[in-house]
Amino acid sequence: MNAANELLTFIENSPSMFHSIETIKGMLDEAGFTYLPESARWDVKQGGDYYTIRNHSSIIAFRVGEKLTDYHFQMCASHSDSPTYKIKSVPELNGPGEYLRLDVEAYGGMIDNTWFDRPLTVAGRVLVKDGQGVSARLLYIDKDLLIIPNVAIHFNREVNNGYKYNRQVDLCPLFSAGELKKGAFDAMIAKELGVATEDILGKDLFLVNRQPGTIWGYADEFVSSPKLDDLQCAYVSLKAFLEAKNERDVSVYCCFDNEEVGSNTKQGAMSTFLQDVLHRINGALGKTPEDYYQAVAGSFLVSCDNAHAVHPNHGEKTDAVNCSWMNKGIVIKESANQKYTTDAFSRAVFTNVCNEAGVPVQVFANRSDILGGSTLGNLSNTQVSVHAVDIGLPQLAMHSCYETAGVKDVEYAIRALTKFYQTTLQIEGAERVCFE
Secondary structure (H helix, E strand, C coil): CHHHHHHHHHHHCCCCHHHHHHHHHHHHHHCCCEECCCCCCCCCCCCCEEEEEECCCEEEEEEECCCCCCCCEEEEEEECCCCEEEEEEEEEEECCCCCEEEEEEEECCCCHHHHECCCEEEEEEEEEEECCEEEEEEEECCCCCEEECCCCCCCCCCHHHCCCCCCCCCCCCEEECCCCCCCHHHHHHHHHHCCCHHHEEEEEEEEEECCCCEEECCCCCEEEECCHHHHHHHHHHHHHHHHCCCCCCEEEEEEECCHHHCCCCCCCCCCCHHHHHHHHHHHHCCCCHHHHHHHHHCCEEEEECCEEECCCCCHHHCCCCCCECCCCCEEEECCCCCCCCCCHHHHHHHHHHHHHHCCCEEEECCCCCCCCCCCHHHHHCCCCCCEEEEEECEEECCCCCCEEEEHHHHHHHHHHHHHHHHCCEEEECCCEEEEC
16 A cells, blocks of 8 residues: 555656656665766766666666676566657637647547546647747646537437547647637746746647545455556556665666657667667776676666456466456566567576565456557567566546556566576576576
């Protein structure tokens, strides 16, 4: 219960990917980590704790072992973004009548109909003129600001028969019924930030579901919230990273942006961000390029992105035996087409870690006639090739604006990932690994 409640606070403090990174940064600062800007020379020492940020939407933190007798990297990766709608640069749509609506486009693959008839607001970052330069400001308007209204069933008799929404027409949030006029949106942003409207030079703003997270059920079994995919994994892997100590290796925590739109951005899992950080750690420690290649060959990545639980009304959607259940433990995800990076070696390694932590392990594979999604592991491996396993926590309604998972699984994940960071993996190719 404590871990689940802390998760909900973490999500509440993370209304956009920029806020997610700011929240993570705050937890690292509180734990005594040192910020290393990418644009500065890095001074890295054994026994030190550090982090760096790219685009204010991706972060990598690392702890260098005091002894560093088994130089390699043990890494967890999650993502900071979730499916939502991005507000376009020219934000307002006039009419019909005196209505003022917002012009938005889809970010990721959300379930459209979950966004109707609920209070929404906006969050993200705004670039403003600041003296002789331009600076970024975080924005979250803590107010029920918008609603995307459904069409009454009297005007859309087919809505319960499988209606297809048009995102250019049906998904425009209502901003005003006449009290506000054209230009009001940017004027509101300027007022919230305490700047002049003409000083706003750029915006990355997104819709935010205002419905608070909750723990529910007569037996308090379930946790529901916006953004469980993937802030749940971002949170549990961060908690484990902060709690664990390993004197012998370099422990790494990654939270990347843009997973929901393919990861092929400068701050995504397919970017050079992780590779750049590992190279810089290696150089700052006085290691050679040969040391780096040897370290990577002995490294391991846990790709943390939530998994699908069996649906209570549609059990037929999942494989009959390779399926997962809420509150039954960590899910290891596997796919023959390598959409997930798990193979027999990485499955065995992480299963052994979970067994040592006393955490139950489940399996997930898609039905053979359903094409599944991809995630961080195989994408990041295009830049840093290491043994990797894809895991997640089982949840319902993935990519809904309000998702559901199991309370127990939050604690299971923290325990398993803490054990992973604490255990020194001595990997010999893909033939053998020793756990110390």
